[in-house]
Amino acid sequence: MAVVVVVHLTAGSGVGFLPLISLGPAFAGLVGGWRRTAWIGGLALALTLGLGLYNDLLGHRRGATALVSVGGVTVAGLVAAVMRQRREAELANVRSIAEVAQRVLLRPVPLAAGPLRVAVSYTSAVADARIGGDLYEVVATPYGVRTIVGDVQGKGLEAVETAAVILGAFREAAYDEPVLTAVGERLEQALYRHVRTTEKFVTAVLAESGPERAMTLLNYGHPAPLVVRGDGSATFLPPPERALPLGLALHGAKGPVPHTVDFAPGDQVLFYTDGVSEARDARGEFYPLGQRAALLRAANPQVAVEALRQNLVAHAAGPPHDDAAMLLLRYREDEPATGDGPASDSDPAVGTGPTTGTGPTTESAPVGRFRSGG
Known part of the structure; x- marks a missing residue:
């Protein structure tokens, strides 16, 4: 004017x-x-x-x-x-x-559980997305610290509903069942009641870490976790036998075989969804997750996961085509030699991380437990 x-x-x-x-x-x-x-x-x-x-x-x-x-x-x-x-x-x-509604239905991920420190990062392929098909949870139970990371087939509200069913069943079964395979069976039953004869399925990996300094894994067709040892060496943890995802038990296949790996102070295990391992660059090459294990050496596990997330975004050089969720479990090096049991619900070390979000959404230690996309 x-x-x-x-x-x-x-x-x-x-x-x-x-x-x-x-x-x-x-x-x-x-x-x-x-x-x-x-x-x-x-x-x-x-x-x-x-x-x-x-x-x-x-x-x-x-x-x-x-x-x-x-x-x-x-x-x-x-x-x-x-x-x-x-x-x-x-x-x-x-x-x-x-x-x-999300805060009521989805509890925050603890920053610490027993001898473990926890860090989470999530990058959404959908602008302003909050909840969807990528799911994860960490609970301290009488049987050890139990974890689930999964990815629901498909996207949208159906994926959100399926993820809610899995997480609800896991939270109950993790406290009730003394054996990890029984937890997986409870998840299978809950998903079967939910989807019935449809072909909806969920890839997931369940983990249990107790005071014996070992981790038991149960893999339902999910990408193999990455373990980074205290000496800096890194390797993937594939299951001894491939198994179908949750929800496909109608095909008569047997469930996954649990396998145990060493998990001692200074070690850390990274769980992730296929949005991480299948992220491609401009030349169509997959993200070399195993070669980026050095990014997880930061003293703060949340800083380490954020560094890995930023490197993943730089590799894709553009908006992600799929959601990418990562959950890092780090065995604290200052843990006494005798080891401590898992944290209880009232453990003061159990906390929640901050929440940030933009579109496309990028979060570190998000308040939600499952996110958009399959």
């Missing part, structure tokens, strides 16, 4: 720039509230009226056209601003309800 006034005064009224003052209330209606739009519109009308009197245009068609243009655009801007503010308020209410 100031530019239009200067041009009008220097170039003269014959240029016909006066109606362009209506750009002020037009832009105000796009970005401001109705009060600001009304104020800018009133200022535009005052400037138009003043310049019309200064150049003696009010008695001519050009001056009347300028006044009508500014007045009409101001009214249109007010209507647009009111409608936009109403839609923004409705969207804010919906998001608030979704966040509250």
Whole structure:
């Protein structure tokens, strides 16, 4: 508006720039509230009226056209601003309800459980995504610290519902069942009741770490976890036999065989979904996760996972095509030689991490337990 006034005064009224003052209330209606739009519109009308009197245009068609243009655009801007503010308020209410529901249904991941430190990172392929088909949970039970990381087939609300079923069954079975294979059977039964005869399935890996400084793994067709030893060496932990994902027991295949690996102070195990291992760069090459194990050497496990996430995003060089969830379990090096049992629910070391999110969503230690995408 100031530019239009200067041009009008220097170039003269014959240029016909006066109606362009209506750009002020037009832009105000796009970005401001109705009060600001009304104020800018009133200022535009005052400037138009003043310049019309200064150049003696009010008695001519050009001056009347300028006044009508500014007045009409101001009214249109007010209507647009009111409608936009109403839609923004409705969207804010919906998001608030979704966040509250998520916090009620999904407990935060603990930062520590027994002798283990926990870190989580999540990168969503969908802008502003909050919940979906990538799932993970860590619980300290009388039988040890038990973990699940999984990926539901498909996307959308059906994937969210399936992930909720798996997580609910895991939280109950992890405390009730003394054997990890029995936990897996409970998950299979819960998923069967949910999907019945459909082909919905969930790849998942279950882990149990107790005071004996070993970790037992049960892999349902999920990518093999990556173990990084205290000396810096890294290797994957494939199951002794391949097994079908959860939900495909109707095909008559036997369940996975549990296998135990050493897990001592200074060691750490990274669980992840296929959004990490199958991320491709511009040349179509997969993300070399095993070669990036050195990024997990940071003293703070959350910093280590965040460094790995940033490297993954740089490798993809663009928006991710699939969700990428990572969960890191680190055996604390300062743990006494006798070892401690798992933390109880009242353990003061158990906490929650901060939550951040943008679109595409990137989170470190998110409040949710499962995320968008399959």
